[in-house]
């Protein structure tokens with residue numbers, strides 16, 4: 001049996017006619033950048049995320065970068081985030097000339113630890129603490145970070161909150177949607193995300209009218225009116241084609257999320273049944289609604305050989321992320337060392353993502369768990 005990590009072709013078959021129809025309309029119109037399809041998507045995403053506004057942008061990375069620009073983060077400022085996330089979360093901070101400050105994660109959710117966050121800020125000398133301007137909590141794998149605690153610390157320290165919700169559209173924290181709790185919510189439409197386009201794309205949500213207007217100006221080089229620049233922006237525009245495809249997919253997102261949650265539940269039952277709890281830890285569902293953008297297990301021993309075994313037996317799997325950001329070569333000048341963030345380092349050495357996409361069949365899930373049981377025998 002073949003169990004790919006992701007099967008986008010299966011999903012495409014279910015929406016093919018709608019996609020071809022809208023693509024044809026856009027080709028006929030020859031209107032490719034921003035415009036009515038982008039505006040329609042912005043309204044739909046704002047509604048879906050319970051925010052007042054949304055601004056379509058060129059990628060999830062650019063959503064983060066543009067949010068930092070709108071927050072006026074610049075040279076010498078510090079921005080707090082976690083070392084256990086996709087590179088972009090911290091890469092954008094350095095690209096603004098600012099300094100990423102890492103805070104370790106919680107062992108059960110892999111999200112930023114509020115207790116560590118508080119401790120890191122407390123330990124800073126006053127002069128350094130004054131340079132901390134923002135925090136980027138990441139809702140990793142589709143589960144929200146502890147946003148009440150993050151918001152409280154942000155309020156006390158006057159920090160802008162930028163949610164990295166690239167893996168978390170539709171996930172909730174105490175009934176509130178990802179992207180609606182910070183000053184900015186950043187989403188990615190990279191094809192492999194749970195709501196993906198047919199190319200790169202992203203969106204920023206916000207409840208602030210001022211930020212909304214400013215994001216739209218920065219998205220087009222900061223020109224307002226056109227060709228008159230009081231600020232330096234960039235080309236962060238979203239394509240009409242991507243917006244139209246994402247709009248189509250958004251109609252099915254809740255249905256797909258339910259299928260992901262059902263798959264996650266089935267994995268958990270099968271792992272339990274297989275008596276694998278000594279060898280494998282399944283995801284801990286702390287916040288309700290976890291949307292399972294990824295289903296990530298922690299392997300007590302032998303993660304790398306398990307990965308090889310699964311791939312040899314046609315079960316797709318992936319390590320997100322093998323090197324925590326504080327140990328990346330490009331961040332050597334930040335002067336972190338191995339051992340600085342033990343929980344993130346442990347996660348990088350033990351976690352493995354299994355297929356959880358909506359179209360996955362019960363037989364495929366069973367086959368995957370059987371292979372894992374086989375490995376540990």
Ligand SMILES: *Cc1c(COP(=O)(O)O)cnc(C)c1O
Pocket residue numbers: 059060061062085086088089138164166167187188189190200201202
């Ligand atoms: C995918 C991802 C991004 C970047 O999104 P792109 O659209 O690929 O630029 C940022 N942060 C996290 C946590 C992601 O998973």
